[in-house]
Amino acid sequence: MNTQAVRLDELYQEVILDHNRNPRNYAKLTEATSVAHGVNPLCGDHFDIYLVKEGALVKKVAFEGDGCAISKASASMMTQAVQGKSAQEASALKDHFIGLLTEPAPSPAHREGVGRLKFFEGVRNFPIRVKCATLAWRALEEALKGTEKQVSTE
Ligand code: ZN
DSSP: OHHHHHHHHHHIIIIIHHHHHSOTTBSOOTTOSEEEEEEETTTTEEEEEEEEEETTEEEEEEEEEEOOHHHHHHHHHHHHHHTTSBHHHHHHHHHHHHHHHHSSSOOHHHHHHTGGGGGGGGGGGSHHHHHHHHHHHHHHHHHHHHTOOOSOOO
8 A cells, every 4th residue: 555655656756746737738729620628527627638630640739627636647648649640549549548547457558558658557556546547538539539530541
């Protein structure tokens, strides 16, 4: 129990606090091609995710809103991780991230799939925080659906 608490403290100190204080891509994008609103009533986290898609490319991602440190840091890092990827890659990353945090046993494929975001796995030790960490990604999922234009299938 104590070691788990220490792990989360470390997360707060090293990365989460930084992103919470200075969220990246924190803006309302008037040129957004898709907007999704995510709410986690349990904690009070609420974010708008803005997406600018150009063909199959996720050209720009930004978010606006408020929430706890984990939800905000997760949203901030999500925008960094997804920007510049194809919608398909973004969606795969989203699946890995949500899978890593919500599946009964964390799979090595998900751990590998999320890359440097893998430290979020520590949030599994705090089930109430899982919804905070995955909120922005679930909103991203909706935003990606909203812009699904099927430009090219293969
Ligand atoms: Zn929260």
